[in-house]
Each structure stands twice: as C-alpha cells, then as structure tokens.
Amino acid sequence: MHSSTAHSSETAYQRIRRKELSLRVARRGEHHARPHPNRARQFLPFAALKGFSETAHLKEVIPEKQCELTPAEAVILSHRVSTLRRGDTVLVQFFEADSHRQTVDTVLWVDLAAKILRLKNMTLAFEQITAIILKN
Structure with a gap:
C-alpha cells in the first residue's frame, strides 16, 4: 500500500511539472539553446599576469649579430632587388631586433633612392x- 501511495504522488508531481512546463512554453515560447561564441574560453588556462609569457619568451631568445654580406652576395642581392616588381611574391630573409627572421609577402614597391623595400x-x-x- 505504501508503494502505491508513493507511485501515485510521484505521478502527481510529474503531472504538475508537465503542466507548469506547458504554461511556461505557452507564455514564453519554446526554449532553443543558443551556443555562446566564447563558451570554450572557460577551458583556457588562466593567465594571472597578462603578457608575462610573451615577455619571458623574448628573454629566452639569444641575441645575434647581423652577418655582413660578402661582395658576391651583395651583388646578387642588389640584382634581385632591382628586378622586383609590384605584386611579386617573395621570401625575404632579414635581420630585425637582434635576430634573423624571414617572411613570405607581396611586394608593393621598391624605392632604390631611399633603399627601402615596401611589402604588404x-x-x-x-x-x-x-x-x-x-x-612566383
């Protein structure tokens, strides 16, 4: 007898919840889950000191000295610079901020008088x- 009473009260509870839910849907419309654009950010590691890791990484870089070009390399480089045209895609190796770097970019213009190469x-x-x- 006790189990049937528990069963009937459980069913009554379910009926009440269904009725409340149907009233809420009638009032507000159906609920559609909307994904939050930054939802995954909660799983990113916490950075207590903003910019610290970048600064620490810069300290790890060993400063280099710029290598001087040999006269033959300078002639080849000068010839290549003079043949560059707007829109050419080039791989440029250069020295900047105590290290050698490289980039692939598009030539916008070459200023031979000012000795400047303008990339995109x-x-x-x-x-x-x-x-x-x-x-290319």
Missing part, C-alpha cells in the same frame, strides 16, 4: 635584408 605587411631597409627569393 612590412617595410624593410635594404641593409636589413640578407636574402630574397622570388616565389
């Missing part, structure tokens, strides 16, 4: 450049 994403002085390879 950066501007380089000729003395920074150590090598240029035409990619």
